Amino acid sequence: MNPVMHFNPNYDAVVTKCCEQILVELPRRNLKLSRLIGHGAFGEVYMGVLANVTHLTEELTVAVKTLPALCTEQTELDFLMEAVILSKFHHPNIVHLIGVCFDSIPRYIVLEILEGGDLKTFLRESRPTPTRCPDLTIRDLLCLCLDIARACHHLEEKHFIHRDIAARNCLLTSKGPSRKAKIADFGMARDIYRSDYYKKTGRALLPVKWMPPEAFLDGIFTAKTDIWSYGILLWEIFSLGHMPYPGCSNEEVMQSVTVGGRLTPPDGCPATVYEIMNYCWSGLAEERPTFTTLVSSVEKCLEDDDVVSRGLPAFYQPAVPGTQGL
Numbered sequence: 642m643n644p645v646m647h648f649n650p651n652y653d654a655v656v657t658k659c660c661e662q663i664l665v666e667l668p669r670r671n672l673k674l675s676r677l678i679g680h681g682a683f684g685e686v687y688m689g690v691l692a693n694v695t696h697l698t699e700e701l702t703v704a705v706k707t708l709p710a711l712c713t714e715q716t717e718l719d720f721l722m723e724a725v726i727l728s729k730f731h732h733p734n735i736v737h738l739i740g741v742c743f744d745s746i747p748r749y750i751v752l753e754i755l756e757g758g759d760l761k762t763f764l765r766e767s768r769p770t771p772t773r774c775p776d777l778t779i780r781d782l783l784c785l786c787l788d789i790a791r792a793c794h795h796l797e798e799k800h801f802i803h804r805d806i807a808a809r810n811c812l813l814t815s816k817g818p819s820r821k822a823k824i825a826d827f828g829m830a831r832d833i834y835r836s837d838y839y840k841k842t843g844r845a846l847l848p849v850k851w852m853p854p855e856a857f858l859d860g861i862f863t864a865k866t867d868i869w870s871y872g873i874l875l876w877e878i879f880s881l882g883h884m885p886y887p888g889c890s891n892e893e894v895m896q897s898v899t900v901g902g903r904l905t906p907p908d909g910c911p912a913t914v915y916e917i918m919n920y921c922w923s924g925l926a927e928e929r930p931t932f933t934t935l936v937s938s939v940e941k942c943l944e945d946d947d948v949v950s951r952g953l954p955a956f957y958q959p960a961v962p963g964t965q966g967l
């Protein structure tokens with residue numbers, strides 16, 4: 642059946658109307674796109690310059706998500722829904738939505754630019770090499786963990802399930818020591834919210850390696866889903882951007898995790914940090930911590946000199962840390 646037939650034009654008209662009241666429409670003439678940053682789920686993402694933002698700032702460098710002119714109504718609504726979701730959150734560790742240009746084609750979502758780029762790329766670029774010591778210290782890594790824990794705590798307080806907490810969906814304000822990490826992509830939550838299950842339920846498209854057993858076995862998503870994913874994100878950060886369960890297929894990971902298999906600690910990972918990871922990976926969802934607990938646990942690690950004073954391995958072995966029970 643043609644999926645478009647499912648549309649209830651009244652519903653979509655209402656959604657569009659109410660969204661217009663929530664979103665800040667920016668004058669398109671004030672926005673100039675410059676270089677291509679990359680390709681998002683919808684279309685291209687550009688760096689741009691927004692003029693006449695306020696009487697205080699003449700020009701503002703921004704990131705612009707574009708929606709291809711040729712797209713379905715479903716994709717249009719997905720794009721709109723993503724902007725609505727982003728507009729709901731105001732937190733120092735969640736990307737800020739500046740506004741939209743929805744008045745004509747091509748449609749734009751205008752976001753604050755995070756010039757440090759995505760967290761996964763940053764971690765991989767920070768790995769020591771035979772000729773270069775590690776750029777990052779344990780303290781640096783823990784600060785990144787704390788930033789995202791605070792963002793997730795904000796979502797938890799608003800009873801919002803993100804469903805895709807992962808390094809690829811986090812960005813950095815800069816690559817330097819003053820860097821801040823922010824959650825900057827809500828695509829998974831948007832798709833489920835719009836019940837576009839067909840987009841995500843194909844297991845190949847689900848982030849299985851970041852999901853707890855009840856999610857990939859029974860499709861059960863709760864606040865405790867994000868807790869498990871956050872534990873995987875901790876492992877991504879302390880492994881400096883390795884793929885979790887390296888070399889394993891989604892099927893192999895599901896089989897192993899279901900019977901208690903877990904990731905082993907990355908090289909140089911402090912025992913107290915690995916304890917937090919395992920707490921997040923409790924098989925029973927109700928035994929996992931809250932983000933309130935996680936924020937204070939990571940803060941405690943930052944205050945513990947025995948933890949933060951440790952160095953990272955001088956030279957990372959190419960062989961990625963193994964995994965238990967796989």
Ligand SMILES: C[C@@H](Oc1cc(-c2cccc(S(C)(=O)=O)c2)cnc1N)c1cc(F)ccc1N1NC=CN1
Nearest residue numbers: 679680686704752753754755756758759810825826
């Ligand atoms: C939508 C896009 O948003 C942004 C990307 C970059 C950004 C991302 C990568 C590199 C650079 S940079 C250092 O070249 O300016 C800037 C900077 N700020 C953004 N607000 C994004 C958000 C994410 F959560 C994850 C990845 C991306 N994208 N989309 C396309 C590429 N990355």
